[in-house]
Amino acid sequence: MTARFSALEILTLKCRIFDIEFKNPVFLASGTFEYGLIYRNVTNKAGAICTKGITARPRGGNPPPRIFETACGLINSVGLENPGVDVFCKETLPRMRSLKTRIFVNVAGFTVGEFVEIVGSIGPRVDGFELNVSCPNVDMGGVSFGRDPDVCAEVVARVRAVTELPLIVKLTANFCDPLVIARRCMEAGADGISLINTLHAMAFDLRKKEVLIQGGLSGPAIKPFALYCVHRLKELEVPIIGVGGIMSGADAYEFLLAGASAVEIGSAILRDPYSPLRIIKELKRYTG
Amino acid sequence: MRSYRLKIVRRTTHTENIFGLDFKYSGITPWPGQFFQVRVDEGVELFLNRPISVASYKRGHLLLVVKIVGRGTRTLSMKKAGDYLTLFGPFGRRFRPAHRKSLIIAGGIGIAPLHFLAEYMARRNIDFDVLYGVRNKDEFIFRSDLKRMASRVTFVAERGYREKETVVTRIRRMDLNDFSVGYACGPREMLMALQELKLPITTYAFCEDFMGCGCGLCLGCAIMHGGVYRRICIDGPVLSLGDIDFEV
Structure with missing residues (x-):
């Protein structure tokens, strides 16, 4: 099942994952490129874009501060700001159709039903879905879906019933073993796994002696751990999208060596919106 | 970009x-x-x-x-x-200042973007005054530049002058009837106090925040403005002061 590059494909970076073709294995991670419409020239050269997380209802997001730099990375607490699935389908999605890349909608549900509702509303108008199972599960006292293999499997199975498009599950690595969860997700009908999502993190305001920000840690600080998680899933022999602190072609290649079929670029974009183009170019040097 | x-x-x-x-x-x-x-x-x-x-x-x-x-x-x-x-x-959104008598209201390092605005207005012969406050009187920058470009510059400081004053205490005593528009940049406390004064002129705030990307991708620099979160980096940084909700 794991995507392999043929000789020609290595030169062009073209790859086939979940039986669809991507122009390269460098994807834009959810939440760091919005809907791909601001820097279209970058979006169009990437293998795929994972949209900002879409929820069933519109969300204003969290109060500021939402971003805080930490050593070799940052904590974000944007709080899934998005217009909700209805407005997304009516206003954003039509504008995304002119993008020359694969579109994966990142789906963020707070109940199992919401996952089904969002995927159902969007229907077959995109190339696939990435299920964000890191949200708190409202029906289960707010514990993240992603920590519970049974609930994850239920989400995947229920969504599988309403779509035939590729389903990627974006796993958290917070307080759980992604291998166990990934296995259950695949059994329930997922087509692949992307990992890792941001890690729980916080920072304090020393002057006020109170919490300054609580959110998700990303950036090069989490790369070695992300790499380990990807490698841990290698034995499943399923398509894996590696995410976590990739800053260069070398980093991306490392993830491919660890067992990933593709990678997602996230935090690097915040430092330089054109960095995916550089990473694609650098990756060619390794795989070529 | x-x-x-x-x-x-x-x-x-x-x-x-x-x-x-x-x-x-x-x-x-x-x-x-x-x-x-x-x-x-x-x-x-x-x-x-x-x-x-x-x-x-x-x-x-x-x-x-x-x-x-x-x-x-x-x-x-x-x-x-x-x-x-x-x-x-x-x-940041390109901001086109009005061709009307203007008041620049700067607090501390807030003078930096406003100095550029002053340059822009001076080049287009837009008449403006400057009110510029700092903590300590040796913290003023661009003094002679501002004097050259503005019709009138008022410097106030919390320490160093005989009169202890801030931008906010001074603006309360100013006659703003001459002005049609104000441009403010400075510490959050200053902007909040200015907002509370409900100045009789249209006032724009030059906002700041920690930023992720700076170009609208990450939604990191949110500010509550007119009841919705806007991005300082692409909806601002210049926003109407009256519509900002600083309490959020």
């Missing part, structure tokens, strides 16, 4: 913790309110770029004036003439 690798032509020291970096620049012309994302660390330890507003742009020179407030700005302060820096920009 473009990325630039720019050579520092000159580094100026304004006060103990305010310095200027002067670049030779022939890129996209910046507008008032716009800023650059400056890379402080070519390594990744100081991960994010720092949003620094344009303090001056003329004759192919771009001037950024920076106050040392943390590790990133301290690292920047160690750069010397001849060093190169990576910049991205210009970012």
